Amino acid sequence: MSKLISFLLACLLLNLSTQLQAEPIPPYTVDTKGEGAPIYFIPGLASPGEVWDELAAEVRELGFQSRVLTLAGFAGSAPMNGDEFLPIVHRQLAAEMAGLDQPAIVVGHSLGAFLALWLGTSSSEHLAGIVAVDGVPYLGALADANATPESNRTSAEQMAAFMASLSPEQYAAQNRMALTGMITDPAAVERIAETSGRSDPATVGRAVAEMLTMDLRPTMDRVKVPVVLIQAADSGAVEGVRESYAAQVEAIADLRHVVATRGRHFVQTDDPEFVLAEINRLLERLDRE
Numbered sequence: 001m002s003k004l005i006s007f008l009l010a011c012l013l014l015n016l017s018t019q020l021q022a023e024p025i026p027p028y029t030v031d032t033k034g035e036g037a038p039i040y041f042i043p044g045l046a047s048p049g050e051v052w053d054e055l056a057a058e059v060r061e062l063g064f065q066s067r068v069l070t071l072a073g074f075a076g077s078a079p080m081n082g083d084e085f086l087p088i089v090h091r092q093l094a095a096e097m098a099g100l101d102q103p104a105i106v107v108g109h110s111l112g113a114f115l116a117l118w119l120g121t122s123s124s125e126h127l128a129g130i131v132a133v134d135g136v137p138y139l140g141a142l143a144d145a146n147a148t149p150e151s152n153r154t155s156a157e158q159m160a161a162f163m164a165s166l167s168p169e170q171y172a173a174q175n176r177m178a179l180t181g182m183i184t185d186p187a188a189v190e191r192i193a194e195t196s197g198r199s200d201p202a203t204v205g206r207a208v209a210e211m212l213t214m215d216l217r218p219t220m221d222r223v224k225v226p227v228v229l230i231q232a233a234d235s236g237a238v239e240g241v242r243e244s245y246a247a248q249v250e251a252i253a254d255l256r257h258v259v260a261t262r263g264r265h266f267v268q269t270d271d272p273e274f275v276l277a278e279i280n281r282l283l284e285r286l287d288r289e
Helices: 002-022 049-061 086-098 111-122 149-165 168-180 186-196 201-212 217-222 239-248 272-288
Strands: 028-033 038-042 065-071 104-109 127-133 227-231 255-259
Touching: 028 049, 028 086, 038 049, 038 111, 049 065, 049 104, 049 272, 086 111, 086 201, 104 111, 104 272, 111 127, 111 201, 111 217, 111 227, 127 272, 149 201, 168 186, 168 201, 227 239, 227 272, 239 255
Parallel strands: 038 065, 038 104, 104 127, 127 227, 227 255
Antiparallel strands: 028 065
């Protein structure tokens, strides 16, 4: 009898283990705080949701609910399986926003801005506004105005394969080096590098490859809500780059394109007051309408 019980327990544990292993990884986690109309904060490539902590706290003080995302595979979170990444994140977000009882505002940085603009093309009826922080509809065209998803496909696939080959230590070192050119404060570089350096290299590579082979520019005329594009001060100071950003979003009917007063790519870290002022400006406008 004891052998039978042991056998049955072993079968039960094996079945439970199989079920746990089969449980799908969600495309993102959401840290929801406060009450009121929802404002989503989507971080950029490999970044933790914590990059939005200061601004999320500010909007809660204004009576809004903050919903801060961390994407799967970023900042130590478990990566998803499969060949797709951003399309799955987009579909899940679109479905979530369709179930809200009031339209959401989406604030996104870099990759998060790309997702915010994508949601604007597919889900404008569920949105109140978008704040895109130093992100555009097509990453590939920033480096080469003539680039297309097809012309970038081979290099994107090679880059994704290279990223997937990196050890955690190699990726962490590469990530820290990249952040030194994107954030002005060395202490902030170290703080963000500590968490973003724990990202899954394969997921990071896949995300970049998808942005290089996905061009949202032809769909920008479908965005039917106000959009604020905040460009970083360093790139915005260069006329050609400023014009390149503007050209990518010119089809958006209700657009405000501004350049931050200081700092680099992580505008919400280098110039949080500027980002907050633009969010407040949008909120005040929406309140009047």
